[in-house]
């Protein structure tokens with residue numbers, strides 16, 4: 001499941017567990033807190049935002065994060081979804097399930113389409129997009145420097161085919 005990301009997601013880990021910050025990589029707690037507050041501020045334009053992916057049975061230890069934000073160089077307000085998991089949380093369906101919840105939120109919040117961009121070689125991310133039913137629009141250089149694989153899903157497609 002997903003929940004709004006909060007300061008506590010950078011907190012000290014329970015005894016015996018590894019570093020708590022799972023946003024991208026292992027970080028010092030203070031750096032994780034700084035990053036969370038920067039993200040909260042940057043994406044505080046609903047329905048845009050950033051959420052922690054939290055396992056139902058260990059909600060205090062986030063497995064990763066999902067964000068919804070305007071693409072850089074967007075000419076028409078294109079909003080992208082992005083995700084990342086701590087490596088030991090791969091392969092459990094968390095990204096797909098969490099992204100589904102965020103797409104529900106995006107379309108309930110009035111977005112008509114959501115984009116997703118990644119390095120063309122990022123097959124795990126492409127697989128998440130395919131599982132969600134996103135349409136592959138090929139490789140483009142319009143938004144980020146260098147080549148990105150570009151995928152998109154409309155509100156109508158999502159309401160017809162939500163996995």
Ligand SMILES: CC(C)(COP(=O)(O)OP(=O)(O)OC[C@H]1O[C@@H](n2cnc3c(N)ncnc32)[C@H](O)[C@@H]1OP(=O)(O)O)[C@@H](O)C(=O)NCCC(=O)NCCS
Nearest residue numbers: 083084085089090091092093094095096117118124125128
């Ligand atoms: C991209 C990324 C989030 C994908 O992670 P992932 O674990 O492959 O994706 P999911 O969480 O959706 O899990 C899907 C996998 O879990 C498996 N799975 C296990 N239980 C599952 C369940 N209950 N439901 C769905 N899938 C399940 C699926 O079969 C699939 O495995 P497969 O690819 O071997 O078939 C991850 O690779 C990552 O964080 N990469 C680094 C950051 C990054 O590149 N982000 C994207 C930038 S564009």
